[in-house]
Amino acid sequence: MHGVGGTQQPANLATANDSNVQTDKGFFGQLKVTVVEGVRNILSANYSSIPDNAKLASRNIAVLASALQPLVNESDNAGAKDSSQDFEQALKKASNNPKSLKLFSQINQELEKIQQLQEELSELYSTNDRLLRIPGAVNGPRYTEVKAQITECQNGMAGAKQKGTRAQQKFNKMVDxxxxxxxxxxxxxxxxxxxxxxxxxxxxxxxxxxxxKRQEPVGLKRP
Structure with missing residues (x-):
């Protein structure tokens, strides 16, 4: 055999020993190639058909994923348990701090005040709407009274929100x-x-x- 482009002898690259296997022989350039008929059939087959071994691999992957699932669930449950324990510990710590208890009580008082004012404001709005449907009612004393009550509720809610927000900011700085x-x-x-x-x-x-429940009633002092 000479260098590249030199004279080359035909080479038989594949030999079929099985008499039942059909082969094709052809020349590509100066190389003599033998192709097994079964290989040619695979290459010319419709690619939409999936070989059995590929299906088996898919089943094996699915089994592996399902086998790992309990481990993931156990990890999630452990994380949730740790989070719950951290919350309880933080709650216990705050319950032993009088300043935290006082601030939380103030937050709760302002929230309850806002809720009450929201309910009153809703009723006043309904009354105001009814008065607006009555001819000449906007010039009467009842309409003026309702408008004043609406303004009073709105101002009360703004004040409660301001106090509650300040207490919340202080509380958040003290607790976990x-x-x-x-x-x-x-x-x-x-x-x-x-x-x-x-x-x-x-x-x-x-x-x-x-x-x-740990907050001392107002007016009572520890002995």
Whole structure:
């Protein structure tokens, strides 16, 4: 055999020893190639058909994923358990701090005041709408009285929100991250709550159950 481009002898690259296997022989350039008939059939087959071994591999992957699933679930459960324990520990720590208890009590008082004023304001709005449908009522004393009550409720809500927000900011600085609360989210009416605000309210209710019962009644002092 000479160098590249030199004279080369025909070479038989594949030999079929099985008499049942059909082969094709052809010349490509100066190389004599033998192709097994079965290989040619595979290459010319429709690619939409999936070989059996590929299906088997898919089944094996599915089995492996399902086998790992319990491990993932166990990890998630462990994380949730740790989070719950951290919350309880933070709650216990806050319950032993008089300043935290006082601030939380103030937050709760302002929230209750806002809720009460929201209910009163809703009724006043309804009364105002009815008066607007009565000819000449806007010039009467009742309409003037309702407008003044609406303004009073709005101012009361603004003051309660300001006090509650200040107390919340101080409270969040004193407690662990698990107990931090969002004062604005707690004011959202139930029918308008997002999943996030509903979660904040649920956490707050849990904190109320534990922290408010530890708050000393007003006017009582420890001996």
């Amino acid at each position: 991250p698990q107990l931090k609360i969002d004062f604005d989210a707690l004011q959202v009416p139930e029918e308008k709550r997002s999943p996030e605000s509903a979660k904040d309210v649920a956490k707050y209710e849990k904190m109320k159950t534990d922290l408010l």
